[in-house]
Amino acid sequence: MPKFIRTPRGTRDLIGLDAEVFEYLVDNFKRIARLNGFKPIITPTIEFFELFSRKSGEEIIRSMYVFKDKAGRLIALRPEVTASIVRAYLRNLVGEPKPIMLYYVSQCFRYEEPQRGRYREFWQLGLEVIGERDKLNSDLRVILTINEYLEEIGVDHWFTVGNVGIYRVFMESLNISQEDQDHVLHLVDKDLINEARDFLSKKYGFKVATIVTDIVGVNLDDLINYVDKYRDLLDTRYNIALDHVYNTIRFIEYSKELGLNVKYESRLVRGLAYYTGLIYEVKAQGLDISIGGGGRYDNLTIVYGGSPEYMTGVALGLDRIMLIVNKDKLVRPRSSGHRVIVVLMKDDLEGYKYSYNIVKTLHNHGITASLHKGKPAKLLSYASKKDYTYAVIIGSKEIMENKVTIKNLLTGKQIIVDKNKVIEFLTKP
Structure with missing residues (x-):
């Protein structure tokens, strides 16, 4: 009698309740993503090996499934998706x-x-998110969408934040090669700080090794002083280093004010070699490994022959979420309504909090809403091309009077309404 064929090691069947939970979690993610203005993309499961070998990092490359097709071309099962997104873009x-x-x-x-x-x-x-100049806004949009999703499915979570750009700027100033930078960050990511220090000491000297690896022990409040200490070394990169520090501080400040549980972690660098600045991981109760992570990968387009571009993103591990989600408390998703662009003209924390509260209220009522900062004329033009039906416009006057301006993008008519009557206006027959 033939033997039963088992699944390959490291794979599994999802059946019964597990399959239902899987579909529920996927459906909710898609719904929350759409509510925040994201649209779907589907890329191939197989790609040319070179797509990942150019910039994914040594750990990823070592763990890839790679084979030759019948024409002798080197093919890989994708180990992650961002590289495919850049190629498709x-x-x-x-x-x-x-x-x-x-x-x-x-x-x-x-x-x-x-x-x-x-x-x-x-x-x-x-x-x-590709092509948004306002880095803070795009980073917040991504992490707030993830936060909204995890709250919706009842996962108790928090975020650890770092900035790989600070390490990069110091290592570039010390003339450390790109390949060696990637290896050092790989070691730091694995918490192998002594190994990183030994590696740098052998190739670049003890002083260089100390300057780089000492960053691991510097808390966020002292980072500016650390950068100032090496101002002469950093030379023309001094302001770039400061920007990385200030961007991290501002991101954490805004995230906390918007209700996220966020903390700084100096040794967080993540294992993918294409990150360029702000990075973060998503942690959850009940699991000692992260359930996701992301950050900025500006100009990854250059690696694949394109022009420079602003880019940021995040990925959650669905399999890990399934291990900790409370299956008894899952609820059915609500249906969505209009597509609304929320236009913020006041570029400060007060304006962001005011606007984000409106966005969350819209989402809670099943209405797609995406927050953007900038000049209304440009954003309204963008919204009309992206099939938004209404714009909620917020400036200093609206905030002071606790109101918003609502513009119908199909008719061009606009009206000022109280902040607490936005839902009533948008849902009336």
Whole structure:
């Protein structure tokens, strides 16, 4: 009698309740992503190996499933999705109005040692924002969308934040090669600080090793002083280093004020080599490994032959979320309504909090809403091309009077209403 064929190690069948929970979590992610203005993208499961070998990092490359097709071309099962998104953007979306906001639900593959929450075939839920000059706004949009999703499915979570750009600027100033930078960050990511120091000492000297690895022990409040200490060394990169510090401080400040549980972690650098600045991981009660992570990967387009571009994104591990979600408290999703662009003209924390509260209220009523900062004329033009039906415009006057301006993008008519009557206005027959 033939033997039963088992699933390959590190893979699994989802049946019964597990399959239902999987579909529920995916459906909710898609719904929350759409509510925040993201649109779907689907990329191939297989790609040319070179797509990932150019910039994914040594750990990812070592763990990839790679084979030759019948024509002798080197093919890989995708180990992550961002590289595929960049390729698809350069091939299909360069001419689209910016920002381009995409979400995906994708299978990925890595040949790693299976353990709890770590499989060789796994699922990622991801968001990407391409072409938004306002880095703070795009980073907040991504992390707030993830926060909204995790709150919706009842996952108790928090975020740890770092900035790989600070390490990069120091290592570039010390003339450390790109390849060696990637290796050092890989060691720091694995918390192998002594190994990183030894590696740098052998190749670049003890002083260089100390300057780089000492960053690990510097808290956020002291980072500015650390950068100032090496102002002469940093030379023309001094202001770039300060920007990385200030961007991190501002991101954490805004995130906390908007209700997120966020803390700074100096040794957080993440394992992917393409990150350029702000990065973060998503942690959750009940699991000792992260359930997701993301950050800025500005100008990754250059690696694949494109022009420089602003980029940020995040991916959640669906398999890990399934381990900790409370299956008894899952509720059915609500249906969505209009597509609303919220236009903020007041560029400060007060304006962001005021606007984000409106966005959350709209989402709670099943209405798609996306927050953007900038000049109304430009953003309204963008909204009309992206099929938004209403604009909620917020400036200093609206905030002072606790009101908003609502513009119907189909008729051109606009009206000023009280902040607490936005839902009533948008849902009336």
